[in-house]
Every structure is written in C-alpha cells, then in structure tokens.
Amino acid sequence: MTERTPPQDDEPQAETGFGRRRPTINDIARLAGVSKKTVSRVINASPFVQQETRDRIQQVIAETGYVPDPQARGLAFRRSFLIGLVYDNPNPQYVVNMQLGLLDGMRGSGFELVVHPCERSSPSFLADIRAFVERQKLFGVVLTPSVSEDERVASLLEEIGCEYVRVASVSLDSPAHMIVTQDRVGGVQAADYLVSLGHRRMAHISGPATFRSSHERRGGFEDGLAGHGLKLEDGYSREGAYTFESGIEIGGQLLALSPKPTAIFAGNDEMAAGVLHAARQAGLRVPEDLTVVGFDDFQIASRVWPALTTVRAPTREIGRLAGERILGKEDAKANPEDRAPKLVVRDSSGPAPQT
Known part of the structure; x- marks a missing residue:
C-alpha cells in the first residue's frame, strides 16, 4: 500500500479570494446576495429556504471552502423550538383566534407555542419580556397590538437577537417583520x-x-x-x-x-x-x-x-401568516385580500x- 504524503506548507492552496483569512458567514451572505439569517438556515438544513436560493448559497460555500464555526453553531442551537405570543389585548377571543392561527402556520414545523400576557403600563414591562424570551430561549416572538406598536419592544428583540413579527393596523417595520391588518x-x-x-x-x-x-x-x-x-x-x-x-x-x-x-x-x-x-x-x-x-x-x-x-x-388568517413569517416560510397561500x-x-x- 502506498503511503500518502501530507501536503507541505509551501504547496499551493486553493484560491478563495480571501488570502490567509478564512471566509465568514457574512462573506457567504454577501457573495450569495442574501441575508446572514438565510445562510444560517441553509447551513442548519432548515426547510424554509427556496431551492434556487439554497443551491446558490451551497455553490458559494463550495467555491470559497467556507466551514461553519462549530462554536457559533452551538450558540445558535441553544435556541429552543418555541415561538412566543406576547399580548396585552383585553379581548380574550382575539387572543384565542390569534393562537389558533399561529398554530395553523406552525403546523408540521416541530415548533410549539407559548403565551405571555403583559401590561404595557407596568414599570417592569420590558424587563418581563426580556426575561420571558431569555428564560424560554425562544426562537422567535409574535407581537400583537398594542405591544406590537411599542418600538422599545422591537428594539429589545433586535438587541438580544430574537426573531419577531409584529401584527398591527399600519406598517411599522420592514415587511419581513410585519403583518398589516388594514x-x-x-x-x-x-x-x-x-x-x-x-x-x-x-x-x-x-x-x-x-x-x-x-x-x-x-x-x-x-x-x-x-x-x-x-x-x-x-x-x-x-x-x-x-x-x-x-x-x-x-x-x-x-x-x-x-x-x-x-x-x-x-x-x-x-x-x-x-x-x-x-x-x-x-x-x-x-x-x-x-x-x-x-x-x-x-x-x-x-x-x-x-x-x-x-x-x-380575519384574525385567525392573520395569525397563520404571522406563524409562517416567523419561521421563514414562503407565504405561498398568502393573498392580501384574505387579510x-x-x-x-x-x-x-x-x-x-x-x-
């Protein structure tokens, strides 16, 4: 059996365009023309990425020789398979319909729903939401009126790196974070x-x-x-x-x-x-x-x-859309007339x- 000789330091290495620097997930996102979150979903085998986008990202990964940082992936997997619903609505039927809709949108995903009633006027309002997200290690949060209308909550979730979708009567954020009820x-x-x-x-x-x-x-x-x-x-x-x-x-x-x-x-x-x-x-x-x-x-x-x-x-339909949006699903069945x-x-x- 012929013994294989390990490559020497002076042997030519594959050209990646990054010199001695290892490519990062941000580099992959830039070259593929997608967000860092989308690259992460492909790396973690999430089903919620279109095949064309998935193929493009995987091609960039292969061409650059990118290898995911195992420590960073470990941090990502510390998130639970839980979606939070945060509300302060005085109408119980609204909350029930929203929960049913969210469960419709999450069906088959392996995620579960947990709810967190709150009171915006409470001095501990923001601290309570932070504790809820961190204690449950939530993957994401759906915010309903009037919590969804509070910019402090959106900023808090951005700060701690938690996905979120806001349900509100007008657009208050980027489309990826909004369901508008008209x-x-x-x-x-x-x-x-x-x-x-x-x-x-x-x-x-x-x-x-x-x-x-x-x-x-x-x-x-x-x-x-x-x-x-x-x-x-x-x-x-x-x-x-x-x-x-x-x-x-x-x-x-x-x-x-x-x-x-x-x-x-x-x-x-x-x-x-x-x-x-x-x-x-x-x-x-x-x-x-x-x-x-x-x-x-x-x-x-x-x-x-x-x-x-x-x-x-159509509160239940709006909840379904919010559930799909928080998980990154394509709104294949979404029709503005439905909401x-x-x-x-x-x-x-x-x-x-x-x-």
Missing part, C-alpha cells in the same frame, strides 16, 4: 354601509387611545363619512375600553344625547354588544330605532340578539328611522 379599510366600509341605509346622525365608540387600531378604525370611519359630505358631530364620538362594560356605559351616554344618534359604530364587537344592552335599557328597539355595527366578527357577534352587523377582521376586513350584515342594522 383596520382603516374596515372603518370606511362601516361608514359607507350606514350612509347607504340613510343614516346621517351617527356616533362612534373607539377603543383605548393606546391602541393604534382605535385610531385607524375611527379614522377610516371619518374618511368614509367625509366621502359622503358628512362628519362625526361634536359629542358623538367617545372613547371606550374594548370591553362589554364600556359599551354599556358609553352607549348609555350617547343614547342620552338630544337628538339621539340613529346609528352607533363601535370599535369592536364587545362594545357593540354593550350598546345593544344600553339600547334595551333605554327602551329602544334594534334595528327599528337604532342601528348598531361592530368590528371583528368574533363569536359574540352571532350569539347576541339581534345578531350583530360587523366588520370581519382585508369585510362587512358582514346581520340583524342589528336597518334603515334610518323616519323623523
């Missing part, structure tokens, strides 16, 4: 519909001012009214809390006005259901004396009487009463 579109639809029924004296109950969705839904409603030469009159717009109880309280205040509104658009279904209760207390019939429209189309909308006309927000609000007409709306 709440303003739903507000316009509500206004157009009420005007088509002949309503001219309308009222609105918004959600808390700390939620961007509150401003977007009201803004859309005002835009829709303006398109018909109308506006919200002074005193006919009040702030609620996205809760049933606030719908009763604010609904009672609006129905005590003189003249009364003939229609009330509430910023979510919980408050709209509260308005139905306030109308009964005031001896008013819905929809004969008062039209009520909500927003979300959660279960309560079809379970109250009369059933609520509402703007459907757009749509008006659902039921029994709580009718023509403006004759005066």
Whole structure:
C-alpha cells in the first residue's frame, strides 16, 4: 500500500479570494446576495429556504471552502423550538383566534407555542419580556397590538437577537417583520354601509387611545363619512375600553344625547354588544330605532340578539401568516385580500328611522 504524503506548507492552496483569512458567514451572505439569517438556515438544513436560493448559497460555500464555526453553531442551537405570543389585548377571543392561527402556520414545523400576557403600563414591562424570551430561549416572538406598536419592544428583540413579527393596523417595520391588518379599510366600509341605509346622525365608540387600531378604525370611519359630505358631530364620538362594560356605559351616554344618534359604530364587537344592552335599557328597539355595527366578527357577534352587523377582521388568517413569517416560510397561500376586513350584515342594522 502506498503511503500518502501530507501536503507541505509551501504547496499551493486553493484560491478563495480571501488570502490567509478564512471566509465568514457574512462573506457567504454577501457573495450569495442574501441575508446572514438565510445562510444560517441553509447551513442548519432548515426547510424554509427556496431551492434556487439554497443551491446558490451551497455553490458559494463550495467555491470559497467556507466551514461553519462549530462554536457559533452551538450558540445558535441553544435556541429552543418555541415561538412566543406576547399580548396585552383585553379581548380574550382575539387572543384565542390569534393562537389558533399561529398554530395553523406552525403546523408540521416541530415548533410549539407559548403565551405571555403583559401590561404595557407596568414599570417592569420590558424587563418581563426580556426575561420571558431569555428564560424560554425562544426562537422567535409574535407581537400583537398594542405591544406590537411599542418600538422599545422591537428594539429589545433586535438587541438580544430574537426573531419577531409584529401584527398591527399600519406598517411599522420592514415587511419581513410585519403583518398589516388594514383596520382603516374596515372603518370606511362601516361608514359607507350606514350612509347607504340613510343614516346621517351617527356616533362612534373607539377603543383605548393606546391602541393604534382605535385610531385607524375611527379614522377610516371619518374618511368614509367625509366621502359622503358628512362628519362625526361634536359629542358623538367617545372613547371606550374594548370591553362589554364600556359599551354599556358609553352607549348609555350617547343614547342620552338630544337628538339621539340613529346609528352607533363601535370599535369592536364587545362594545357593540354593550350598546345593544344600553339600547334595551333605554327602551329602544334594534334595528327599528337604532342601528348598531361592530368590528371583528368574533363569536359574540352571532350569539347576541339581534345578531350583530360587523366588520370581519380575519384574525385567525392573520395569525397563520404571522406563524409562517416567523419561521421563514414562503407565504405561498398568502393573498392580501384574505387579510382585508369585510362587512358582514346581520340583524342589528336597518334603515334610518323616519323623523
């Protein structure tokens, strides 16, 4: 058997273009025209990379002789197979629908979901989120309103190297980090519909001012009214809390006005259901004396009487998209129309009463 002689130091080495320096993952990303994260996914055999991109990266790795740093890979694998959902939403049905959607998007990935309720007004808000991410060694986090609207949270996750996706009513970040819910579109639809029924004296109950969705839904409603030469009159717009109880309280205040509104658009279904209760207390019939429209189309909308006309927000579909986005899946089934609000007409709306 012929003994092989090991190469000597003065033998020519393969030309890599890096001299004596070893190529890094940043070099591979630059040469392949992709992000460092995408290169890492290919190295770690992630299924969430298109084959064309995978082939290009592997070709660059072969040409440069790049060898992953085992210590760096060890650090990467310290992440768990857990995705976190962080929320401070007062509506439990929103949280449930978002969880179901996230699980739809994560199905078959091997990842599990953990949830973290929080309170933005708490002095320990940011510290609690950091502790949650680090304690669970989360792979990534999905942020829902109004946590998603807090730039401090996004900065914190960037700092500690945790993937994240923000669900919000407007774009606040790069497309890779955003799912936009288009709440303003739903507000316009509500206004157009009420005007088509002949309503001219309308009222609105918004959600808390700390939620961007509150401003977007009201803004859309005002835009829709303006398109018909109308506006919200002074005193006919009040702030609620996205809760049933606030719908009763604010609904009672609006129905005590003189003249009364003939229609009330509430910023979510919980408050709209509260308005139905306030109308009964005031001896008013819905929809004969008062039209009520909500927003979300959660279960309560079809379970109250009369059933609520509402703007459907596809929360579960949005959750699915967020789950796929956080794992780097291609949005193969994504269609902007699927996440757009749509008006659902039921029994709580009718023509403006004759005066």
